[in-house]
Amino acid sequence: MELIKNLQWRYAVKKYTDELVSEDKVDEIIQAINLSASSCGIQPYRLIVVTNPQVRQKLAEGSFNTQIKDSSHLLVFAAFNKITSQYIADYVAMMEQQRNLEPGALSDYKDALISHFSAQNPEQNAIWSGKQAYIGLGTALIAAAELKVDATPMEGFDPELFNDVLGLSEKDLHASVIISLGYRDAANDYLASMSKVRLPIDEFSSRVK
Amino acid sequence: MELIKNLQWRYAVKKYTDELVSEDKVDEIIQAINLSASSCGIQPYRLIVVTNPQVRQKLAEGSFNTQIKDSSHLLVFAAFNKITSQYIADYVAMMEQQRNLEPGALSDYKDALISHFSAQNPEQNAIWSGKQAYIGLGTALIAAAELKVDATPMEGFDPELFNDVLGLSEKDLHASVIISLGYRDAANDYLASMSKVRLPIDEFSSRVK
Numbered sequence: 001m002e003l004i005k006n007l008q009w010r011y012a013v014k015k016y017t018d019e020l021v022s023e024d025k026v027d028e029i030i031q032a033i034n035l036s037a038s039s040c041g042i043q044p045y046r047l048i049v050v051t052n053p054q055v056r057q058k059l060a061e062g063s064f065n066t067q068i069k070d071s072s073h074l075l076v077f078a079a080f081n082k083i084t085s086q087y088i089a090d091y092v093a094m095m096e097q098q099r100n101l102e103p104g105a106l107s108d109y110k111d112a113l114i115s116h117f118s119a120q121n122p123e124q125n126a127i128w129s130g131k132q133a134y135i136g137l138g139t140a141l142i143a144a145a146e147l148k149v150d151a152t153p154m155e156g157f158d159p160e161l162f163n164d165v166l167g168l169s170e171k172d173l174h175a176s177v178i179i180s181l182g183y184r185d186a187a188n189d190y191l192a193s194m195s196k197v198r199l200p201i202d203e204f205s206s207r208v209k
Numbered sequence: 210m211e212l213i214k215n216l217q218w219r220y221a222v223k224k225y226t227d228e229l230v231s232e233d234k235v236d237e238i239i240q241a242i243n244l245s246a247s248s249c250g251i252q253p254y255r256l257i258v259v260t261n262p263q264v265r266q267k268l269a270e271g272s273f274n275t276q277i278k279d280s281s282h283l284l285v286f287a288a289f290n291k292i293t294s295q296y297i298a299d300y301v302a303m304m305e306q307q308r309n310l311e312p313g314a315l316s317d318y319k320d321a322l323i324s325h326f327s328a329q330n331p332e333q334n335a336i337w338s339g340k341q342a343y344i345g346l347g348t349a350l351i352a353a354a355e356l357k358v359d360a361t362p363m364e365g366f367d368p369e370l371f372n373d374v375l376g377l378s379e380k381d382l383h384a385s386v387i388i389s390l391g392y393r394d395a396a397n398d399y400l401a402s403m404s405k406v407r408l409p410i411d412e413f414s415s416r417v418k
Binding site for chain 2: 027036049139143175177201
């Protein structure tokens with residue numbers, strides 16, 4: 001399977017060359033992320049692509065992950081702080097439009113979602129949104145690998161700094177997880193030659209037959 | 210890109226035919242999930258593949274998702290309730306072994322992880338593990354699609370029932386998210402012919418240049 005080859009090829013790059021990833025490839029990666037599944041189908045996160053060097057310098061402050069600044073592109077998965085009834089109503093209206101349904105055709109679905117999410121507190125909403133972003137992260141890593149673009153998924157960053165510098169809080173978003181994109185500097189990356197470590201398949205998975 | 214075609218092909222199947230997915234294909238999907246990235250690389254979740262009909266009947270109780278029982282295979286992503294120092298030590302020992310390093314070569318890494326995770330409370334540990342499982346979920350959906358196996362990712366299930374029936378709690382695991390596998394019954398699945406709904410790309414993503 002192509003996917004398995006791509007997953008074996010990728011690793012969390014520690015050191016990048018100066019080569020930039022073409023905008024065409026970045027666009028394809030974004031398109032793939034946008035096609036990721038999300039629970040209830042409502043895509044409760046947004047993607048911010050940061051290339052501005054000054055902004056990236058600021059975002060890297062205090063983090064051991066120099067890839068935040070030293071890579072071609074930085075993708076920030078910004079998850080919703082809350083799932084508002086207005087957001088659900090707008091999204092479901094878009095669903096009706098994209099599916100050529102009458103306005104209101106999906107109102108039962110809309111009502112069920114509103115009732116589900118309004119019963120949660122904002123913290124639960126935010127955790128839920130963050131998890132959906134991780135599905136997109138899984139897609140992003142695979143998309144990059146298929147294009148032979150290297151990537152580093154990272155949780156080691158200062159979320160409050162990101163929220164502040166990127167103006168996320170005022171949009172009711174929070175930085176959930178990030179990925180840098182670029183090309184591995186294999187000669188200077190200690191991890192490039194290391195074999196991938198994974199659990200034996202029988203330890204990772206089990207069957208109930 | 211092959212991935213984009215596969216993501217466009219897939220959808221969250223509501224009704225499956227009786228056709229079974231071959232064990233070879235299920236094994237490939239499991240292998241792909243096992244190759245997914247996880248934060249710190251420590252794979253804090255396990256995958257349980259349920260085919261037993263009685264067990265699946267029980268797991269489906271009280272859920273609107275009939276796919277829990279009516280599909281070929283059910284994959285349960287069971288995330289860790291806590292990240293123990295013992296688990297980290299064992300995993301890092303396995304890293305050293307798989308990378309042909311001296312025992313203790315990664316002890317700084319081990320100590321950093323132990324210090325990081327022991328500073329979190331169990332709830333934070335569990336949320337973190339659950340998020341890693343969602344990366345695997347993203348991979349699973351893509352693996353299935355590449356094999357032209359249909360799938361339904363689901364959060365609509367009773368986690369406590371799953372933890373109980375599958376004996377997860379006693380292993381300090383919890384059901385985080387699930388996927389059914391099978392083949393779409395396109396003639397009887399209202400969703401099969403509906404177009405995929407996604408945000409316009411400029412609404413989903415933005416640039417900081």
